[in-house]
């Protein structure tokens with residue numbers, strides 16, 4: 001491992017900027033097989049050919065990249081090698097201690113720092129490893145699933161960049177019938193300021209498997225993070241996935257995530273967007289087989305000048321599927337949020353049951369929320385509802401609570417907490433709920 | 447003994463005068479029933495006493511033991527012992543009964559204004575609450591006593607509650623907050639016979655000599671269970687008649703049209 005480190009350092013110093021050489025050097029430093037280098041180089045070429053998002057693109061009309069310049073960042077951070085848990089910084093240890101997990105991995109900058117197995121995952125054939133290692137140890141699985149099915153490199157400019165330069169991330173593979181009851185915890189701390197990071201999450205479940213995965217994303221001061229989440233659910237498998245983004249408020253954050261679901265698969269995806277100066281997140285659930293059940297739940301709470309944009313797709317390709325989306329956000333100061341979502345029901349996807357709701361609570365008149373829900377329905381026997389609200393704190397609620405002795409700040413705090421409760425109630429890991437509650441508390445307060 | 451005194455109270459909403467000179471004195475130990483037709487301003491009176499910001503007091507005063515409370519915020523009035531049971535309690539999404547009540551009780555009993563918590567640890571003023579176990583124990587006892595299902599502690603305030611459940615939860619909150627003066631705005635309406643008895647029993651349990659009630663109602667029915675000392679008839683923004691329990695019977699017999707014939711003139715004059 002330490003050999004890798006030295007090499008990466010020297011390469012990072014010798015190669016400047018985003019270039020094919022950087023891609024090659026990055027791959028070489030990781031001793032990657034030829035196929036992965038080819039994969040990266042292909043993606044790099046695609047990246048170079050694709051235009052940057054334009055304000056005229058529907059997806060980017062309300063989220064401008066003004067002030068964003070790739071050349072402001074160092075393309076990659078240096079990996080610093082693995083350490084014992086006790087040598088991690090205090091707050092990372094706290095993060096690990098707070099959760100009762102089956103296993104955990106901590107990444108800092110571009111490499112794995114620490115991995116702990118609290119339960120014997122191997123016994124059931126469960127794989128929980130960093131992707132860098134998975135490429136070497138499970139090449140057939142990685143080749144089969146990595147950016148081939150859920151998120152392809154050419155999906156957008158940032159997925160292409162990601163595919164060329166991906167660095168950290170977990171590979172989770174749960175074989176048929178295996179059940180991991182405690183969560184698998186992944187923490188990324190992008191600690192070096194001003195660098196690019198490309199975190200990847202690849203979760204594959206076989207028939208009837210069950211797993212819970214938590215991604216905790218931190219740091220990225222003055223940096224860039226272009227992450228990809230791929231959840232590939234086998235028939236009747238159950239996946240609980242939490243993406244908890246709490247980057248520095250100077251980070252540019254681009255996330256593309258997609259869940260591909262086979263027959264009777266059951267997904268609950270919790271998307272939390274607390275940090276970053278700007279977030280553009282594309283989140284799709286793709287119901288490929290009949291009987292699928294997908295819940296996509298999101299919370300966001302921009303303050304200051306933060307800009308948070310979620311764009312979702314609920315793709316109903318097969319009949320008898322259920323999907324329920326709920327995104328709730330509160331906004332303070334001069335922050336902005338955008339929510340765009342489409343429920344798409346393909347021909348033949350009869351008996352589709354799909355919901356989409358986005359609620360926004362405006363806490364300052366200078367904040368602004370745009371919400372654009374949408375339906376595209378090509379089947380006739382379906383039930384779909386969607387709705388969006390943008391509102392201020394209800395004065396009648398405040399009066400009721402004050403009449404019972406709560407001060408105005410206490411009443412407002414409680415109402416805002418309550419507004420998020422519909423999502424928090426559905427977060428399946430208790431320590432995550434507590435953490436989210438305390439962030440909400442902090443955001444209301446300061 | 448405490449006194450809540452309403453003197454020549456005029457109040458308007460959106461420039462329309464609703465209260466047109468209300469005079470009423472309520473002492474601890476008294477139950478005063480207030481009856482009057484729809485739209486006469488009973489709830490407005492209740493809201494103005496509780497300090498709803500939507501209503502503007504244009505004349506008169508409300509005194510608690512001789513001191514005006516008009517400049518006080520609703521929470522300050524509550525802390526002084528004024529409680530309003532709403533005619534239509536709002537549902538507050540995501541705010542659980544227990545969570546909210548713990549903060550309310552902590553404020554009213556002064557926990558939050560202490561610089562140290564129950565274990566003697568110092569903390570930020572306003573962040574100290576009544577100890578969880580103590581609170582839970584008391585809430586459970588009160589829920590039993592006032593016939594509220596224990597599951598309601600975790601439910602969201604009035605969210606999806608039936609009419610009767612809302613009214614019972616209002617009484618439960620009153621029991622937890624132990625006010626000096628309780629204004630019950632139609633706590634009896636929309637209740638079936640059994641629920642009415644539960645609410646009436648609750649009021650009777652709380653009707654101790656150190657507490658006064660203003661019982662706003664349309665029906666003689668509840669007065670069979672809760673015996674008022676006084677009954678006033680409210681009409682077009684003021685009290686037009688006050689007497690003993692016989693007034694309620696007379697009203698039941700003669701109806702509001704009689705009130706209108708009797709007092710309609712005087713009001714428009």
Ligand SMILES: Nc1ncnc2c1ncn2[C@@H]1O[C@H](COP(=O)(O)OP(=O)(O)OP(=O)(O)O)[C@@H](O)[C@H]1O
Pocket residue numbers: 459460464482483484485486487488489490491500533
């Ligand atoms: N917030 C408000 N905005 C506008 N008008 C109001 C408001 N509150 C009360 N009013 C008006 O004031 C009048 C008195 O209403 P109030 O609710 O006090 O009557 P009430 O005696 O309680 O009637 P009920 O027996 O139906 O409960 C009504 O005409 C009502 O429309």
Ligand SMILES: [Mg+2]
Pocket residue numbers: 488489490533631
């Ligand atoms: Mg009324």
